[in-house]
Amino acid sequence: MYEEVLYSLRAAIANFVVIPDEEWAFLLSKLDYLYFPKGAFLAKPGEMADCTHTIIKGLVRIFYADSEGKEFNKQFGAEHSTVGSYTSLVFGQPCRYYIQALEDTTTASCSKELIDQLYERHPCWERMGRLGAQHYLLFKEKREEELILDTLEERYRTFLRENPDLSRRLPQYHIASYLGVTDVALSRMRSRLKTNSY
Amino acid sequence: MYEEVLYSLRAAIANFVVIPDEEWAFLLSKLDYLYFPKGAFLAKPGEMADCTHTIIKGLVRIFYADSEGKEFNKQFGAEHSTVGSYTSLVFGQPCRYYIQALEDTTTASCSKELIDQLYERHPCWERMGRLGAQHYLLFKEKREEELILDTLEERYRTFLRENPDLSRRLPQYHIASYLGVTDVALSRMRSRLKTNSY
DNA sequence: ACTCTATCTTAACCTGTGTTAATGCATGGA
DNA sequence: TCCATGCATTAACACAGGTTAAGATAGAGT
Numbered sequence: 001m002y003e004e005v006l007y008s009l010r011a012a013i014a015n016f017v018v019i020p021d022e023e024w025a026f027l028l029s030k031l032d033y034l035y036f037p038k039g040a041f042l043a044k045p046g047e048m049a050d051c052t053h054t055i056i057k058g059l060v061r062i063f064y065a066d067s068e069g070k071e072f073n074k075q076f077g078a079e080h081s082t083v084g085s086y087t088s089l090v091f092g093q094p095c096r097y098y099i100q101a102l103e104d105t106t107t108a109s110c111s112k113e114l115i116d117q118l119y120e121r122h123p124c125w126e127r128m129g130r131l132g133a134q135h136y137l138l139f140k141e142k143r144e145e146e147l148i149l150d151t152l153e154e155r156y157r158t159f160l161r162e163n164p165d166l167s168r169r170l171p172q173y174h175i176a177s178y179l180g181v182t183d184v185a186l187s188r189m190r191s192r193l194k195t196n197s198y
Numbered sequence: 199m200y201e202e203v204l205y206s207l208r209a210a211i212a213n214f215v216v217i218p219d220e221e222w223a224f225l226l227s228k229l230d231y232l233y234f235p236k237g238a239f240l241a242k243p244g245e246m247a248d249c250t251h252t253i254i255k256g257l258v259r260i261f262y263a264d265s266e267g268k269e270f271n272k273q274f275g276a277e278h279s280t281v282g283s284y285t286s287l288v289f290g291q292p293c294r295y296y297i298q299a300l301e302d303t304t305t306a307s308c309s310k311e312l313i314d315q316l317y318e319r320h321p322c323w324e325r326m327g328r329l330g331a332q333h334y335l336l337f338k339e340k341r342e343e344e345l346i347l348d349t350l351e352e353r354y355r356t357f358l359r360e361n362p363d364l365s366r367r368l369p370q371y372h373i374a375s376y377l378g379v380t381d382v383a384l385s386r387m388r389s390r391l392k393t394n395s396y
Numbered sequence: 397a398c399t400c401t402a403t404c405t406t407a408a409c410c411t412g413t414g415t416t417a418a419t420g421c422a423t424g425g426a
Numbered sequence: 427t428c429c430a431t432g433c434a435t436t437a438a439c440a441c442a443g444g445t446t447a448a449g450a451t452a453g454a455g456t
Contacts, residue, residue, distance in 0.1 A: 171402080171403065171404090172403075172404065173403075173404085183403085183404075183405095184404095184405085184406090186404095187404060187405055187406080188405090188406085190404095190405090191405075191406080
């Protein structure tokens with residue numbers, strides 16, 4: 001199963017960067033395969049979270065918690081996604097959010113030491129790092145734009161359209177939190193949708 | 199004046215990446231120096247915005263506009279800042295926001311062609327691109343966290359503390375828009391501050 | 397079949413913000 | 427000096443969303 005997911009990842013990456021076979025083999029030989037049961041945390045605020053987790057199987061959420069313990073989902077990650085803390089990875093500072101498994105989750109994880117080693121080994125990794133960061137930036141810009149410009153209804157429709165799989169696997173209150181509202185508000189909006197469409 | 203700002207930029211960059219003298223000289227020889235009078239646009243939605251602008255002197259804002267024309271500031275850029283559209287630069291897609299000069303502004307601008315040329319010339323540019331994108335990501339994560347977790351009052355205090363210079367150069371309604379509220383709401387909060395502190 | 401738990405819905409009330417508009421107050425130009 | 431302009435403040439009203447709490451529903455486990 002590991003090979004399957006990692007193989008298709010490499011194919012996706014190949015559209016942007018050429019990774020020589022021996023570099024890929026080196027990476028594969030150094031990855032750690034980790035298992036997190038449902039509910040377990042991959043990272044918590046204050047901890048050092050200096051590795052990336054590429055999800056082989058499972059589902060995680062990344063969320064902030066305010067001083068009263070209220071939680072705000074900022075991102076989900078399912079199969080083929082890579083999650084981690086840039087704060088820890090780039091600056092060596094503690095993570096600022098929680099990463100939690102919502103299903104039993106298996107990851108291929110890559111330590112900061114390994115990442116730095118890759119950067120020195122071959123320029124293809126540097127390029128992959130740049131493109132990865134730039135793509136993530138585009139994702140963040142899109143999300144920021146949606147949160148600012150779109151109504152709750154539009155954001156909800158967009159989420160359903162662009163994440164049909166997540167829509168099925170996530171409870172509604174996690175989606176609500178991701179859209180920036182409470183479960184109650186999302187439920188209200190949904191019932192408005194129904195009555196208006198008749 | 200150009201040399202001054204660019205020289206101190208190079209010094210700042212040197213903390214992260216070593217740029218050989220001849221590479222730096224090449225870059226300098228290729229930069230375009232542009233002038234935008236107050237109110238002019240460096241980019242608009244729908245246009246291709248495939249160059250970065252490093253601000254030598256002046257002040258710009260980046261903002262979204264919704265379907266009714268309401269505007270939402272998402273970022274400011276003053277001297278030493280670099281602004282641009284990742285959508286255009288990385289994906290060759292049209293820009294999704296406005297970039298507007300709030301003061302008469304001079305920039306050192308770098309075309310997408312030049313950037314791609316740099317990436318092929320020397321690995322130091324690839325690394326600079328990676329670190330630039332990663333640092334910008336950290337900035338975005340911090341802003342996202344503040345918008346989600348902090349009250350308007352906290353966000354306002356943080357902005358004043360971390361941007362004393364901008365606080366003086368910007369009218370209040372531009373700051374309000376950056377903080378995610380209208381000028382009226384910011385003014386209300388400020389008057390609450392005064393009465394509560396006595 | 398029954399209970400426990402998680403999820404979703406609905407209602408009532410409250411609060412902060414958007415909206416609109418009027419006012420005050422500088423500053424700069426004619 | 428006077429007027430126009432830009433900016434900040436304040437008030438009145440409407441409304442979306444937060445909060446709390448009470449049901450409804452469906453599954454899972456016993």
